[in-house]
Amino acid sequence: MARSPTNIQNKASGRAGEAEETRLNILDVATLEFADKGLSGARIDEIAERTDASKRMIYYYFGSKEGLYRAVLERAYTAVREIDADNTRSDLAPDAALRDVVGATFDYHHQHPEFVRLVMNENILRGAHIGEIPGIRERNRKVVEQLRNILARGVASGHFREGIDPLELHMTISALCFYNVSNRYTVSYGFERDVTAPKILARRRGNVIDIVESWCRA
Amino acid sequence: MARSPTNIQNKASGRAGEAEETRLNILDVATLEFADKGLSGARIDEIAERTDASKRMIYYYFGSKEGLYRAVLERAYTAVREIDADNTRSDLAPDAALRDVVGATFDYHHQHPEFVRLVMNENILRGAHIGEIPGIRERNRKVVEQLRNILARGVASGHFREGIDPLELHMTISALCFYNVSNRYTVSYGFERDVTAPKILARRRGNVIDIVESWCRA
DNA sequence: ATTCTTGTGCTAACTATTTCGTACACTGAT
DNA sequence: ATCAGTGTACGAAATAGTTAGCACAAGAAT
Structure with a gap:
């Protein structure tokens, strides 16, 4: 024991x-x-x-098996920091910054299906282990703060409308980027369509960016 | 024992x-x-x-265990038809119809987390069994056709803009509705926030509807 | 310098338990 | 008496975890 x-x-x-x-x-x-x-x-x-x-x-x-699993999960979550770590995007205009964040998030998910699958699995386990990974709280907060910042700048510049909750925005972006990878095998079952094909992927990427932007736009 | x-x-x-x-x-x-x-x-x-x-x-x-699993999956997928089966929504104006579809989809996912989890699992299995379930192709097609119909009516009435692919719209709606349930345990980890709390849920629901609508709007 | 000791990195074989699946006997209705 | 439906007990394979100990390097004791 x-x-x-x-x-x-x-x-x-x-x-x-x-x-x-x-x-x-x-x-x-x-x-x-x-x-x-x-x-x-x-x-x-x-x-x-x-x-x-x-x-x-x-x-x-x-x-133990779980110990190994936890170590794997921890490393995957640590690695994901590269999306936003150094990218403050303070040099970009708000709308460009938002598009950049969404595009980078989309790309990361697409390029790291193993991360997506680990997260899926962790949700199947009802998040039993995520709590033990240090630094996740901070990471999540940081991402949301970055969005809050972009939103505030956008509102000030007249690009974005008021009243958008950064956390809701974060969920929206995550959902749109995550789902494409996570539900790859069941989504468009019945359509002649390979969601990993470059052309289709590029279109989806563009659409995801558009969706987010059109929601924020003033 | x-x-x-x-x-x-x-x-x-x-x-x-x-x-x-x-x-x-x-x-x-x-x-x-x-x-x-x-x-x-x-x-x-x-x-x-x-x-x-x-x-x-x-x-x-x-x-066998897999036989049972397949039967379970099949029934869950059959049951999901209730979202759209009788709801043609042809009596509603295009924008109201769209909102109705999104709202109903959101509600269904929230009310049937077990369905969401089965689909997650099926994706972990890389869709190994979904192909054997009869009628899925048709169901997916039907949903997309319904959206195509709504979009077409919306374009005609000036509510919606042109050029939106119904399949992309379907993925967008699914993503936004699915993710809330599927990633419940990892999404907003680190925030004092229970994604199942009525108030937060209602707000998310409203936002999801807004997001979809703002993307389609002319 | 040579031998002794100690601790890390590592292997092969083994154990205890879990887990899917089955053999077989039984039951009650037609 | 037949047969769909059922319970009990068991077998065989898979699987997580353990036991016992070897190889090698470096420092301490001689």
Whole structure:
């Protein structure tokens, strides 16, 4: 029952760097596997097989299947910061800034389906693990603050109308970008249409930007 | 693990209808279970336990775990027809019709989270089973045709602008309605906000309708 | 310098349990 | 007596997690 440390951060001793390398390799494989099959669908044995390490190593570093899952989720959420981290967009006009945010969000989702699938899975699990990941609150807040800023500038410049809640805007953008990837296999079932085809994707991207902008426009 | 002795469930009596009753009872329980945990997360034994029947019956009627899952999915998809089946909305003005469709879609998703979760799960499975469900193609087409109709009427009456693809509109509506339920546990993590609270829900509903309308408006 | 000790990184084989599915016997209505 | 419907107990495979211990490097003791 005792939770194992799992914190072994190899520095100083042993074969330098080897440990971290193994850890990351496991994390990479596990990310694909969990994104592919979900927490309950993924198999530790299979992850172990695809790794350069052995099954024992997974338990050595991550303690349990859930521990591994949490580590995977945490890394994916950390990586997602690149969307907004350095992009303050304060140099852009409000409407251009908004379009830029929406476009970047759309692209990120499209380029990282494994992240989308991990989030889907986490929602299937009713967010059981998301609370344990440090920094998510801050990240979410930051995104919303950025939107609030863009909205305020837009209202001041006459581009946008008043009364739009940044959080609602955030949900709108997320929904439009997320859904395309998350529901890829069921959405337009019955139509001759591959939602990943460049042409269709580009059109959808443009539409998503338009939708958001037309809602905000004064 | 001594399970309950005898689950006497039988009222005995006429076979007529009893079989179907058992079948439906299994289907009900399985729907909740699959929606809750997904295909790989759900446990046949647990489903059996919560049923008025026994595990044997599940295999008797549905053959396998996947067979049961498929039956569950099929029924959920059949049930969803109620959104649009009789609602042609031809009596409404185009803009009112659109608002009505969006509102009804929003409500349906909110009222049937188990359907949303089944669809999420099916997407995790990369739509492995959706193809085997008869009538989905037609249903999807019908929805899109209804939107095409509304759009055409709206363009004619000057309410809507030209050039909106009904399929894109459908995706937009679905995305905005689906996401609220599907990503309930991760969306606004970090905000003091319960996305199921009546007030917040009503506001979101209004916004979703506005978003769609403002995009279509001439 | 050589040996002893210690701790990390790691492997292979094993265990205990879970879990899907089945064999078989039974029951009551027609 | 037949047969759809049913319960109980079990089998076989899969699967999460563990046990026991080896290899190697670096520092301490000799």
